[in-house]
Amino acid sequence: MKRTMRGNVEALDTILRAWSTGDRATMAAAARRVADEHPGVDTPSLRTALPPGWTTLGSVVHSGMASFADDVAAPNAPLPDAEIPARLAAVTEACVACHQTYRFTTAP
Numbered sequence: 001m002k003r004t005m006r007g008n009v010e011a012l013d014t015i016l017r018a019w020s021t022g023d024r025a026t027m028a029a030a031a032r033r034v035a036d037e038h039p040g041v042d043t044p045s046l047r048t049a050l051p052p053g054w055t056t057l058g059s060v061v062h063s064g065m066a067s068f069a070d071d072v073a074a075p076n077a078p079l080p081d082a083e084i085p086a087r088l089a090a091v092t093e094a095c096v097a098c099h100q101t102y103r104f105t106t107a108p
């Protein structure tokens with residue numbers, strides 16, 4: 001999970017840096033890596049333990065990054081620069097909401 005989380009923040013860094021040089025392909029690839037990482041879904045023991053709110057916020061990150069990856073480098077009508085901050089903020093809002101709500105703790 002820590003590896004996933006560090007990957008998330010690294011992806012945001014990559015996306016912002018690549019945007020500053022107009023490298024849409026790198027932006028899309030970084031977003032796709034986040035979208036394709038599913039620790040909660042791929043780990044059966046976690047799947048049953050995770051609360052519904054967790055799953056919902058995780059889905060916002062995954063679907064938001066998947067659609068961002070599709071749209072940012074779309075060959076015909078790529079996402080306009082002006083729309084990029086709002087699309088990323090929709091994802092980071094879920095990052096923040098999850099961090100405000102959940103902590104990893106060990107059972108007492």
Ligand code: HEC
Binds near residue numbers: 005012055098102
């Ligand atoms: C579904 C819940 C959830 C979502 C969504 C989520 N996180 Fe996390 N993240 C956590 C939890 C829980 C921790 C551990 C926090 C704690 O126990 O204090 C964490 C920790 C982290 C850490 C610290 C990792 C470490 O090495 O200790 C980073 C960085 C991080 N998240 C980045 C992100 C970013 C960026 C996003 C959005 C793209 C994101 N997270 C989305 C639940 C989430």
